[in-house]
Amino acid sequence: xxxxxxxxxxxxxxxxxxxxxxxxxxxxxxxxxxxxxxxxxxxxxxxxxxxxxxxxxxxxxxxxxxxxxxxxxxxxxxxxxxxxxxxxxxxxxxxxxxx
Amino acid sequence: xxxxxxxxxxxxxxxxxxxxxxxxxxxxxxxxxxxxxxxxxxxxxxxxxxxxxxxxxxxxxxxxxxxxxxxxxxxxxxxxxxxxxxxxxxxxxxxxxxxxxxxxxxxxxxxxxxxxxxxxxxxxxxxxxxxxxxxxxxxxxxxxxxxxxxxxxxxxxxxxxxxxxxxxxxxxxxxxxxxxxxxxxxxxxxxxxxxxxxxxxxxxxxxxxxxxxxxxxxxxxxxxxxxxxxxxxxxxxxxxxxxxxxxxxxxxxxxxxxxxxxxxxxxxxxxxxxxxxxxxxxxxxxxxxxxxxxxxxxxxxxxxxxxxxxxxxxxxxxxxxxxxxxxxxxxxxxxxxxxxxxxxxxxxxxxxxxxxxxxxxxxxxxxxxxxxxxxxxxxxxxxxxxxxxxxxxxxxxxxxxxxxxxxxxxxxxxxxxxxxxxxxxxxxxxxxxxxxxxxxxxxxxxxxxxxxxxxxxxxxxxxxxxxxxxxxxxxxxxxxxxxxxxxxxxxxxxxxxxxxxxxxxxxxxxxxxxxxxxxxxxxxxxxxxxxxxxxxxxxxxxxxxxxxxxxxxxxxxxxxxxxxxxxxxxxxxxxxxxxxxxxxxxxxxxxxxxxxxxxxxxxxxxxxxxxxxxxxxxxxxxxxxxxxxxxxxxxxxxxxxxxxxxxxxxxxxxxxxxxxxxxxxxxxxxxxxxxxxxxxxxxxx
Numbered sequence: 072x073x074x075x076x077x078x079x080x081x082x083x084x085x086x087x088x089x090x091x092x093x094x095x096x097x098x099x100x101x102x103x104x105x106x107x108x109x110x111x112x113x114x115x116x117x118x119x120x121x122x123x124x125x126x127x128x129x130x131x132x133x134x135x136x137x138x139x140x141x142x143x144x145x146x147x148x149x150x151x152x153x154x155x156x157x158x159x160x161x162x163x164x165x166x167x168x169x170x
Numbered sequence: 171x172x173x174x175x176x177x178x179x180x181x182x183x184x185x186x187x188x189x190x191x192x193x194x195x196x197x198x199x200x201x202x203x204x205x206x207x208x209x210x211x212x213x214x215x216x217x218x219x220x221x222x223x224x225x226x227x228x229x230x231x232x233x234x235x236x237x238x239x240x241x242x243x244x245x246x247x248x249x250x251x252x253x254x255x256x257x258x259x260x261x262x263x264x265x266x267x268x269x270x271x272x273x274x275x276x277x278x279x280x281x282x283x284x285x286x287x288x289x290x291x292x293x294x295x296x297x298x299x300x301x302x303x304x305x306x307x308x309x310x311x312x313x314x315x316x317x318x319x320x321x322x323x324x325x326x327x328x329x330x331x332x333x334x335x336x337x338x339x340x341x342x343x344x345x346x347x348x349x350x351x352x353x354x355x356x357x358x359x360x361x362x363x364x365x366x367x368x369x370x371x372x373x374x375x376x377x378x379x380x381x382x383x384x385x386x387x388x389x390x391x392x393x394x395x396x397x398x399x400x401x402x403x404x405x406x407x408x409x410x411x412x413x414x415x416x417x418x419x420x421x422x423x424x425x426x427x428x429x430x431x432x433x434x435x436x437x438x439x440x441x442x443x444x445x446x447x448x449x450x451x452x453x454x455x456x457x458x459x460x461x462x463x464x465x466x467x468x469x470x471x472x473x474x475x476x477x478x479x480x481x482x483x484x485x486x487x488x489x490x491x492x493x494x495x496x497x498x499x500x501x502x503x504x505x506x507x508x509x510x511x512x513x514x515x516x517x518x519x520x521x522x523x524x525x526x527x528x529x530x531x532x533x534x535x536x537x538x539x540x541x542x543x544x545x546x547x548x549x550x551x552x553x554x555x556x557x558x559x560x561x562x563x564x565x566x567x568x569x570x571x572x573x574x575x576x577x578x579x580x581x582x583x584x585x586x587x588x589x590x591x592x593x594x595x596x597x598x599x600x601x602x603x604x605x606x607x608x609x610x611x612x613x614x615x616x617x618x619x620x621x622x623x624x625x626x627x628x629x630x631x632x633x634x635x636x637x638x639x640x641x642x643x644x645x646x647x648x649x650x651x652x653x654x655x656x657x658x659x660x661x662x663x664x665x666x667x668x669x670x671x672x673x674x675x676x677x678x679x680x681x682x683x684x685x686x687x688x689x690x691x692x693x694x695x696x697x698x699x700x701x702x703x704x705x706x707x708x709x710x711x712x713x714x715x716x717x718x719x720x721x722x723x724x725x726x727x728x729x730x731x732x733x734x735x736x737x738x739x740x741x742x743x744x745x746x747x748x749x750x751x752x753x754x755x756x757x758x759x760x761x762x763x764x765x766x767x768x769x770x771x772x773x774x775x776x777x778x779x780x781x782x783x784x785x786x787x788x789x790x791x792x793x794x795x796x797x798x799x800x801x802x803x804x805x806x807x808x809x810x811x812x813x814x815x816x817x818x819x820x821x822x823x824x825x826x827x828x829x830x831x832x833x834x835x836x837x838x839x840x841x842x843x844x845x846x847x848x849x850x851x852x853x854x855x
Contacts, residue, residue, distance in 0.1 A: 091447035095439040099412045125427030125779025143411035
């Protein structure tokens with residue numbers, strides 16, 4: 072407890088307010104290093120010679136990850152809602168495949 | 171009876187709570203309902219288990235073959251059980267015993283039983299690492315438990331109830347549960363509906379006052395409803411999105427090495443209740459620093475295994491954090507129990523500098539080290555660093571026209587190249603060297619005694635681990651012990667090895683950097699050099715630095731630490747307290763790194779491209795807020811003197827991390843300027 076008090080005192084000397092947030096964002100991304108930051112960085116990689124990144128991230132993959140992190144939940148919610156109404160497509164496909 | 175489908179945990183728990191008066195028993199599916207997996211595919215657990223078996227079986231049984239064989243045996247068991255029981259189920263102990271018996275044909279049944287226990291323990295440990303209790307469902311169970319409802323967990327799974335009980339206990343749910351039913355025990359599954367009468371009879375339940383929650387529309391919805399049980403199906407869209415993200419990273423990683431480290435970090439991310447709001451420093455530790463420190467220790471472990479090193483020493487004070495990480499990672503990285511013995515060694519540049527001169531005297535390179543910091547100026551600084559008495563050296567200085575205050579560093583007013591020449595001639599003087607050896611002999615003797623108590627001379631090879639940067643501690647340690655016939659070969663591992671000063675590498679004294687090594691050009695990796703002090707302060711143990719080794723009696727030695735009331739010690743303690751949440755984040759992430767690496771079977775080098783990317787993004791082009799948060803408040807170079815250097819040398823090494831955050835906010839091009847400066851500096855080296 073005394074150690075915590077001392078820590079708070081130390082922090083308060085240098086930080087105006089201790090902000091609290093989650094380590095994984097609501098989009099299951101890294102707090103402080105989200106997919107958008109990787110995308111921005113990749114654009115810089117293309118201009119500046121920065122170094123070895125194991126072949127680089129590939130813009131297509133970055134866009135995929137960014138979309139999944141950003142719209143993933145909404146996409147799955149939509150999929151769940153449309154699962155029953157759209158099931159006829161699946162049945163139709165199966166029947167066509169059977170023929 | 172019908173069932174209801176829900177798309178979030180909150181709605182299903184609210185629905186259950188509303189009906190609490192209408193049921194006496196609550197049954198829950200285990201996987202993907204009350205426990206969720208970090209990974210998207212449960213079968214991925216089989217791969218590390220196969221590797222565990224491969225380690226014991228030898229090269230004739232590669233992991234892929236073991237997995238294929240296991241799946242085949244499981245299929246045979248399912249078919250066999252399907253003929254005698256209502257469902258095509260398999261039971262893990264039977265399948266695994268069969269598998270082990272077929273692989274280890276020459277072993278006795280008692281050996282197989284022992285092996286089965288080891289494999290089962292390993293598989294359950296991996297499974298347990300991957301499982302996280304789902305917070306809202308656990309809250310619901312607690313609430314229902316408080317209302318005297320019976321809580322029963324049900325699963326269609328190849329693990330029997332006894333094994334599931336271990337997983338549930340490890341997740342901290344054991345006390346909340348009245349019983350566990352697994353299809354592996356009876357070959358009666360939820361999916362066919364044959365499990366429900368069994369559960370009713372076993373626990374004397376009334377279907378009319380029974381509620382079931384699960385995730386499968388057939389097993390947990392249709393079948394219980396047919397049996398007259400109310401059922402709720404949880405099809406959590408958040409969880410589906412999370413698993414889809416993990417799956418995409420998993421698929422990308424083999425094709426693009428860049429994403430391997432990102433995949434590791436995705437699996438390391440806290441989920442459910444683990445992901446509570448935290449301090450920004452904790453997040454920086456967890457999401458930025460932890461992969462560096464963990465991957466470095468991982469690399470050290472791999473090298474120890476490859477070079478058959480039996481003892482590892484972590485140098486104080488930065489080594490304390492690395493030692494803690496080692497203690498978490500070693501059991502996983504050495505599942506055979508052959509991990510090298512790890513020790514925390516109290517060393518420092520100050521304490522070792524003197525003993526290093528006791529045998530060979532003070533050479534040109536060692537003397538130059540004392541004048542590397544711009545604040546060091548004259549013989550007094552040299553004596554402070556090497557623990558020498560100034561008075562005894564004065565006659566020797568006079569012989570070469572030098573005085574105690576003669577400026578020997580080009581960073582200060584009054585520097586003259588002729589003084590440098592005189593100083594070099596002084597270093598070649600045998601009488602001067604004899605005096606140096608005389609003064610440092612006692613400290614060297616104390617060092618030998620200390621190292622002997624730490625069993626340093628017991629092995630032919632030892633690994634020494636430090637954060638970096640010039641390898642000065644290892645240099646002094648080797649110089650102080652190399653005269654002994656039993657001195658070990660030292661394999662040095664540092665996080666980054668700076669290229670600005672030569673290291674006396676030899677067959678018995680090697681050093682290499684992981685993130686950056688001056689012998690291998692890696693520009694992205696070199697960016698770690700722009701924030702050396704930051705990494706040093708983060709890893710630094712919260713105890714005062716070692717100042718000297720002293721002989722106590724005829725045989726013992728004692729360690730002399732910096733006094734706690736010293737201004738530098740106070741500043742360090744303050745800095746250490748500031749970074750305490752950050753270190754907590756690193757240590758919390760270490761266990762998750764271990765679990766991720768075990769599943770993925772990655773080597774430390776697989777993570778390197780991602781670490782390089784983090785370095786560029788977070789160190790070369792940080793946000794102003796990140797600099798404000800992470801920039802150290804106090805940093806002390808124990809070799810540095812107290813003389814103010816010339817103005818043009820005061821900002822040597824200043825970079826983004828020494829720039830005021832407000833400047834970075836207003837002048838973002840400063841980052842590119844500092845980046846270009848670093849690039850030029852690297853190309854010159």
